Amino acid sequence: MKSALTLLLALALPAVADIDRTQKPEPSPPPASAFPDYRTETLPNGLRVFIIEDDRKPTVTFRLIIRSGSLFDPKTGTADFTAELLNRGTATRDAAAFALATDSIGVAIESDASTDAISVSAAGLTKYTPQILDLFSDAVFHPAFPAEQFAKLQRQTLSSLEEEKQQPAKLAAKLTGKVLYGGHPYGAYLTPATVQALTRDDLIAFHKEHFGPNNATLAIVGDVKAADILAEVTRVFGGWKKCDPRMMKMAAPPAMHGLSIHLLDRPGSVQSNIVIVQPGPPRANPDTPEINVLNAALGGGFSGRLFQNLREKHGWTYGAYSAFDMRKFGGGFQASAETRNEVTTPAIVETLKELSRLADEPVPEPELALQRQYNVGNYLLSLESTARTAQRVQDIDLFGLPADFYKTYATRMAAVTPDKVQDLAKKYLSTTDLAIIVVGEAKEVQPALEKIGQVTVYDQDLQPVGK
Amino acid sequence: MTPAKLLAFAATFAFLLPAGAKDEPARVVLKPIKFTEYDLPNGLHVILHENHAAPVVATYVLYHVGSKNERPDRTGFAHFFEHLMFEGSDNIPRGRLDKLVSGAGGNLNASTSFDQTDYHLNLPSNQLQLALWIESERMMHAKIDETGVETQRKVVKEEKRRSYDNRPYGSLFEELAKLVFAGTPYAWVPIGSVQYIDEAKIEEFRDFWKTYYLPNNATLSIAGDFDPEAVKKLVADYFGPIPRGADIVRPKVALTPQAAPVTHDVLKDNTPLPATLHAWRAPAQTDPDSYPLELLVNILSSGRSSRLYKRLVEKEQAALQVQAFPFLLENAGLLGVEAIGQQGVTLDQLDALVDEEVERVKKDGVTEDEYQKALNQQEAEFASGFGTMNSRAKNLARYHLFFGDANLINTELDRYLAVKRDDLQRVANKYFTKEGVNILRFPVPAAPAAK
Numbered sequence: 001m002k003s004a005l006t007l008l009l010a011l012a013l014p015a016v017a018d019i020d021r022t023q024k025p026e027p028s029p030p031p032a033s034a035f036p037d038y039r040t041e042t043l044p045n046g047l048r049v050f051i052i053e054d055d056r057k058p059t060v061t062f063r064l065i066i067r068s069g070s071l072f073d074p075k076t077g078t079a080d081f082t083a084e085l086l087n088r089g090t091a092t093r094d095a096a097a098f099a100l101a102t103d104s105i106g107v108a109i110e111s112d113a114s115t116d117a118i119s120v121s122a123a124g125l126t127k128y129t130p131q132i133l134d135l136f137s138d139a140v141f142h143p144a145f146p147a148e149q150f151a152k153l154q155r156q157t158l159s160s161l162e163e164e165k166q167q168p169a170k171l172a173a174k175l176t177g178k179v180l181y182g183g184h185p186y187g188a189y190l191t192p193a194t195v196q197a198l199t200r201d202d203l204i205a206f207h208k209e210h211f212g213p214n215n216a217t218l219a220i221v222g223d224v225k226a227a228d229i230l231a232e233v234t235r236v237f238g239g240w241k242k243c244d245p246r247m248m249k250m251a252a253p254p255a256m257h258g259l260s261i262h263l264l265d266r267p268g269s270v271q272s273n274i275v276i277v278q279p280g281p282p283r284a285n286p287d288t289p290e291i292n293v294l295n296a297a298l299g300g301g302f303s304g305r306l307f308q309n310l311r312e313k314h315g316w317t318y319g320a321y322s323a324f325d326m327r328k329f330g331g332g333f334q335a336s337a338e339t340r341n342e343v344t345t346p347a348i349v350e351t352l353k354e355l356s357r358l359a360d361e362p363v364p365e366p367e368l369a370l371q372r373q374y375n376v377g378n379y380l381l382s383l384e385s386t387a388r389t390a391q392r393v394q395d396i397d398l399f400g401l402p403a404d405f406y407k408t409y410a411t412r413m414a415a416v417t418p419d420k421v422q423d424l425a426k427k428y429l430s431t432t433d434l435a436i437i438v439v440g441e442a443k444e445v446q447p448a449l450e451k452i453g454q455v456t457v458y459d460q461d462l463q464p465v466g467k
Numbered sequence: 468m469t470p471a472k473l474l475a476f477a478a479t480f481a482f483l484l485p486a487g488a489k490d491e492p493a494r495v496v497l498k499p500i501k502f503t504e505y506d507l508p509n510g511l512h513v514i515l516h517e518n519h520a521a522p523v524v525a526t527y528v529l530y531h532v533g534s535k536n537e538r539p540d541r542t543g544f545a546h547f548f549e550h551l552m553f554e555g556s557d558n559i560p561r562g563r564l565d566k567l568v569s570g571a572g573g574n575l576n577a578s579t580s581f582d583q584t585d586y587h588l589n590l591p592s593n594q595l596q597l598a599l600w601i602e603s604e605r606m607m608h609a610k611i612d613e614t615g616v617e618t619q620r621k622v623v624k625e626e627k628r629r630s631y632d633n634r635p636y637g638s639l640f641e642e643l644a645k646l647v648f649a650g651t652p653y654a655w656v657p658i659g660s661v662q663y664i665d666e667a668k669i670e671e672f673r674d675f676w677k678t679y680y681l682p683n684n685a686t687l688s689i690a691g692d693f694d695p696e697a698v699k700k701l702v703a704d705y706f707g708p709i710p711r712g713a714d715i716v717r718p719k720v721a722l723t724p725q726a727a728p729v730t731h732d733v734l735k736d737n738t739p740l741p742a743t744l745h746a747w748r749a750p751a752q753t754d755p756d757s758y759p760l761e762l763l764v765n766i767l768s769s770g771r772s773s774r775l776y777k778r779l780v781e782k783e784q785a786a787l788q789v790q791a792f793p794f795l796l797e798n799a800g801l802l803g804v805e806a807i808g809q810q811g812v813t814l815d816q817l818d819a820l821v822d823e824e825v826e827r828v829k830k831d832g833v834t835e836d837e838y839q840k841a842l843n844q845q846e847a848e849f850a851s852g853f854g855t856m857n858s859r860a861k862n863l864a865r866y867h868l869f870f871g872d873a874n875l876i877n878t879e880l881d882r883y884l885a886v887k888r889d890d891l892q893r894v895a896n897k898y899f900t901k902e903g904v905n906i907l908r909f910p911v912p913a914a915p916a917a918k
Contacts, residue, residue, distance in 0.1 A: 019704045021604070022558050024567060025596040031522030031692070033591075056520060058495050059851050088771075096781075099771035104840045106847025125847050127492045152784060159740060159787045159809040166635045166739040268736045271625070271633045303569040312562065315621025318629050338629050370570035377572010377591050384521040384855055 033380040035406045036389050039226045047213035047237055050393045051226045054386040060126045060222030060229075061387060062136055065394045066118040067217075068210040068245055071185050071329070075202055076194040079113040081153060082203045086111045086120060088149040091142040095149050098135070107132050109139055115186050116328040117398055118210075126223050133236045141240060143207060150200045157195050165460040168266060172273040172336075172439045175264050175462055179435045180277050180332045184253045191461070212243025217397050219390035253279060253330040256433045261449055264458040265442035265465070272344040272440035273336070276351055278430050280333040283326040283399040287424060289412035291324055294424045296371045297363050298322045298354060299335055303370060305354050306335060314350070316343045324428075328399055333429065341441055345448035348436055358425035362418035375413045494884065495850045500876050502863055503695065509711040510683025513702055514863045514873055516690040518856065524691030526588045526598040527860035528606070529868055531686075532679035533582040534659065535652040535718050535798070541667060543659020546579040547623055548675055552586065553577070554615035556604035561615060564601060571597050579657045582797040582869070589857055592692035596701055602687065603705035606680055611672050620664055627658050635737050636807075636909055639744060642733055646905045647746050647801045651720045681712035688864035690856040720798035722748065730906040740787065741808040742909040743817045745825070747898050749793055749800035753870055758882050759890035760793050760802065760898065762841040766833050766891070767791040767804070767824070769844055774828070775804070779820050785812045786820075797869055802898055814908050825899050832892030841891075842884060849880040 019025070039051040070079040087102070087109045089095040102109055107124035122136040164170040174189045181187025218237065220229055256279055281287070292300075299306035299322030306320035320337035335355070339347045363371075382388050392406055438445060442457055449455050459465050502516040537544045555561040568575045573590035586605070588598045631637040641656045648654045687706065689698060725748065750756050768775045768791040779786035789806040804825065808817050833841075853859050853876060867873040 019600075019701070021600065021607075021705065025600050027571065027591075027597065028593040030593050031591055033522065056498065057850060057854050058497065059847075096772065096777070100840075103770035103772040104836075104843060106844040123851070125495050125850055127495060152781070155784060155809065156780075156787055162810050163635065163739045163787070163807070166737045168633060269633060271628045301569060301574070302565040308562075311622055312618060315618045316625070318622060318626040338625065338633075340625060340628060370566055373572045374569040377594075378574060380572065380591050381523050381574070381589055384523050 031380070033383060033410060036383060036386065038389070038393055039230075041230055043213060043234060043238055045213040045238065045240055045242060047240065048217040048397060049230065049233060050217065050219045050390060051224070051229060052219070052221045052386050052390055052393075053224060053226060054221055055223045058126050058223050059123060060129055060132065060220065060224055061121060061123040061390075062132065063119060063121040063219045063221070063390055063394065064136075064140060065217045065219075065398060066120070066210055067215050067398055069114050069116045069118055070188065071115050071250060072206070072210065072245070072248065073185065073188065074206070075197055076188045077157075077190050077198050078202050078206045079118060080190070081150070081198055082145075082206045083111040083113040083118050083120070084153055085145050085149055085203060086139045086143045088153075089144045089146040090138045091144055093138065095146060098139070101131075102135055105131055107135065109136060111139070129224075129229075129232065133232060137236045140211065145200050145203045145207075147200055150203070154195055154198070157190065158192055161190060161192060161195070166266070168269065168271070168273045168338075168439045171264055171266065171460065171462075172275050172437055175262060175439065175458060176275045176277050176332075176334065176437050178462060179260070179262050179437060180256075180279065181253045184251065184330075186253055186327065186330065189462075209243060210245050212245075213237065213240045214242045215245050217394050219394050221386045221390045250329040255279060256430075256435065259432060259434055259436070259453055261436045261453050261455045262438070262458060263442055263446060263449060263455050264437075264439040264460070264462070266439055266460060267441060269341070269439070269441040271338045271340055272438050272445055273338050274344065274348060274351070275334050275336045275437040276348065276355075276434060277332055277334040277437060278434040280324045280331040281326060281428060282330050283328060283395075284401055285326070287428075288326065289409050290416050290420055290424055291428060293368075293371055293375050293413050293416045294358070294421050294428070295322055295324055296375050297368065297421065298358060300371070301374065303374065305357075306337070306351060309350055309354060310337055310339070310347055314343070314346075316340070316347050320347075320351070341444040344438060344440060344445040345452065348449075348452065352431065355429055356431045358429060359422065359431060362422045365418055368416070368418055368421060372414055372416055376410045379410055379413070495846055497850060497877060497880070500853060500859055500863075502873060504867065504873055507682065507703065507707055509707065509709055510681070511706050511709070512686045512867060513699075514686065514688040514860075514867060515695050515698060516688075516856075516859050516863060517693060517695050518690060518859070519692045521856075522592045522692050523856055524590055524592045524595045524598070524689065524693055525856040525860040526595070526602060527688040527690075527857070527864050528586045528602050529686045529688070529864040530584045530680060531582070531684050531715065531868060532584055533580050534655060534657040535581050535720070536679065537652065537655075537659065539652075539655070541663050541671070542655040543623070543657070543661065543664050544667070544672075544675055545584055546657045546659060547619065547664050548672060549577045549579045549584050550619040550623060551611055551615060551672060552605050552609055554612070554619075555610050557608040557610060559601065559604055561610065561612070567597065567601065573598075581653055581657065585861070585864075587857060587861065595689070595691075595693055595698065599701050599705045603709065606682060606685065606706065607709045609676055609680065611669065611676065613669060616669055616672065620661075623658075623664060624661050627661060631658060635735075635739055636742055638733065638735070639742075639907065639909070642731065642907055643744065643746055643801070643803070643905075646729060646731060646907065647748060648720075648722070648799060651722055651799065652718045653720060653796060653799055677712070679715065681715075682706060682709045683711045684715050686864040686868050688860040688867075690860035690863070722799060725903045725905075727902055728904045728906070730908065732908045732910060734912070735909065736912055738909045738911050740810065741812060741814045741817065741911050742806065743808075743814055743821065744803055744805045744907040745818075745821050746801050746803040746905045746907070747900065747903050749795060749802040749898050751798050751800055752795035754800075756894050756897070757793070757795055757800070759886045759894045762838075762845060762883065762886055763828070763833070763891045763895055764791045764793055764802070765841040765844050766837045767828070769841075772840070774824055775806075775821075778824055779806055779817070783820060785809060785816055814910060818906065818908075825895075829892070829895045829899055832895070833888065835888065838888040838891065845883045846880060849883070
């Protein structure tokens with residue numbers, strides 16, 4: 001019996017493997033990738049609703065985007081605090097009752113403010129859909145901003161600011177924003193003084209002005225039927241009253257002229273957090289797909305030039321990357337790495353060389369082919385996540401992108417030529433107008449930095465200090 | 468109704484309405500994750516999960532080797548070796564491996580922990596053969612040369628500075644393992660000591676690979692859009708020729724009983740807020756007690772309605788954050804409660820509050836509402852996991868290797884739901900012992916660093 005089976009198997013499988021392991025195997029034809037289907041509806045009160053059905057898990061996620069972020073702060077921190085307190089007490093549930101109601105059914109309701117928007121999301125099991133919608137809408141419609149919760153959040157935020165003084169990545173991000181955006185609202189950050197200047201009334205006013213169906217989109221992702229969930233959502237959100245947000249003419253962030261060096265002294269640092277930053281395009285620009293290929297070539301992943309140079313060639317860092325941060329009214333480009341103190345300046349010099357090289361010479365076709373495929377393939381992989389798809393659909397609305405942006409995204413990335421990358425590098429990556437941010441041990445890294453240019457030193461409160 | 472039918476009806480009813488939860492909806496019905504598994508003659512365990520939801524494929528190779536397999540004078544070896552596995556092989560030139568994956572539109576990564584080292588590749592589904600080629604090359608003839616070793620020595624030092632030395636509380640886990648697992652191979656963390664990586668000769672790295680990177684010490688898990696019959700043949704072609712190696716000698720983890728509580732202050736100039744960590748020994752991850760322990764920990768610190776959050780963060784406003792966590796390994800475990808204090812709060816205050824809440828749950832147990840809440844949180848968490856092909860490949864392999872049952876990806880939730888409320892108080896008393904506590908404290912330095 002056993003031998004008969006073995007014989008059968010032997011017949012089924014060829015005796016000799018038909019692979020050649022000395023050669024990279026050739027792929028079969030690429031799979032078709034299409035941006036997933038979704039349903040769009042607009043409720044009579046103006047709320048735009050996107051529904052993406054996904055039956056892999058018995059869960060549902062609601063994600064509301066308010067098209068106002070900290071850009072609209074009358075006082076720094078208003079949007080942040082408003083978002084943070086949404087789930088800490090409503091007109092009919094105090095903070096403890098709200099927490100108990102969500103925890104008891106394993107639902108997470110979270111809110112976060114960025115510069116351009118506030119997001120509120122709720123995720124849980126589909127069997128609790130009515131309860132999730134009830135709690136979610138309660139947090140969005142009727143937050144009470146209880147005085148004692150506001151006071152607690154103020155105190156917690158002051159402690160967090162104290163903690164941040166020893167977190168080099170946080171310090172680097174704050175100083176980068178301050179240097180890049182100057183007095184523009186994109187560069188604002190919390191300090192003990194701004195935290196103490198906030199009042200509960202600021203949050204109530206911000207909520208009243210910006211939270212309304214005409215200033216929001218709602219995405220629903222999960223094991224739902226579009227028609228059913230739309231009826232539920234209409235029942236719950238259909239009565240949401242419109243708001244009347246100020247229309248703001250937002251200036252573009254300031255330009256940058258020349259090279260400047262900003263060193264935040266954090267005594268005891270055994271690494272320098274390096275960020276090389278300059279202004280970049282806003283999200284709605286004509287070149288995003290092609291810019292993303294350019295960025296990948298420079299510092300998009302393990303195969304990018306920065307990683308290959310700073311880590312694989314020199315062993316100076318665990319990782320080196322670059323990114324364009326594209327926001328509604330402007331943005332920035334940054335290249336970053338964390339290096340041991342003694343190679344801080346050489347790492348900056350090499351990063352600047354890599355920036356220049358992109359403008360000075362075309363990326364060789366084989367290298368660019370790899371980066372195109374890296375971007376196209378990883379975009380295809382990202383489509384596996386329906387939550388990510390929902391975010392993209394809401395981004396089209398928030399940033400005013402062309403409706404077919406993601407439908408043409410892969411095709412455009414696949415068509416980028418070496419000449420195009422060089423043109424874009426010249427257009428978007430300056431090699432002379434930029435700022436170098438370093439968070440580290442000043443007494444060890446400052447002398448070498450002075451060889452690049454004049455250094456402004458800051459303390460851990462981000463204030464310039466005298467020499 | 469016949470008696471038999473009545474019984475069947477009652478059984479259904481009991482299933483729909485768990486005891487003490489009359490208004491609870493029925494427990495969630497999970498969508499089964501189907502898979503097949505088999506061994507190659509050389510001992511490689513293969514798990515295949517076919518799923519055509521998206522044109523993607525994830526491969527996951529799990530080696531049963533981690534930092535606990537290291538010699539005390541060669542700590543950091545397993546993790547260092549993980550870095551070397553990106554260098555290349557006889558057929559993949561040095562520096563090409565990541566580019567092969569990037570150029571195929573994919574991504575890759577790897578990680579090392581106390582018990583395991585894992586390698587994952589995510590690719591468009593037409594590139595599955597590339598993944599099999601790369602992973603079989605690494606297993607069959609990884610190339611370890613002096614250039615690669617020199618570069619990665621430097622890179623790993625930067626990794627350690629970044630993750631351990633240059634951030635507040637960065638050494639916490641290192642200190643914790645040293646204290647709780649003293650005298651065992653769990654007493655050091657995977658990053659190890661850079662000194663030993665510098666001292667090691669290249670032959671030692673090669674020996675490590677020959678000892679542990681064997682098909683009989685590995686699980687290959689593949690999830691996504693593929694034809695299982697075609698893939699079985701490719702797996703046989705690529706991995707079949709790799710010779711089986713000698714059986715692995717597994718390290719012993721023999722803890723001597725802890726006789727008295729230990730307190731240790733960690734003095735660092737970069738500690739911005741006071742922090743304390745109370746830790747006890749706990750069982751290995753496969754122990755039945757692991758399930759009531761996880762639920763107990765939910766009740767202590769999961770969500771704003773949890774006990775520690777309500778007491779330390781809300782009521783007393785002593786802590787900025789508080790977290791209870793089990794850290795359960797193959798041969799031992801620990802249970803921790805960690806609190807970061809607000810400005811101006813003393814460590815004694817934090818310690819007393821943690822202690823009070825721990826003693827309270829030991830004395831009074833948990834309420835029926837808390838118990839139901841913990842079950843519901845666990846249910847939601849379990850049902851939300853395993854969405855991506857990468858997470859499916861990974862967890863199928865993990866459940867196979869450490870629990871001997873890959874199908875736990877579908878059924879482990881039942882083990883949580885079977886826990887009785889009394890079990891929570893029982894495990895609280897069993898593990899939160901007075902004499903078995905290890906307290907690590909991070910005081911804020913007395914005077915701020917001179918400007």
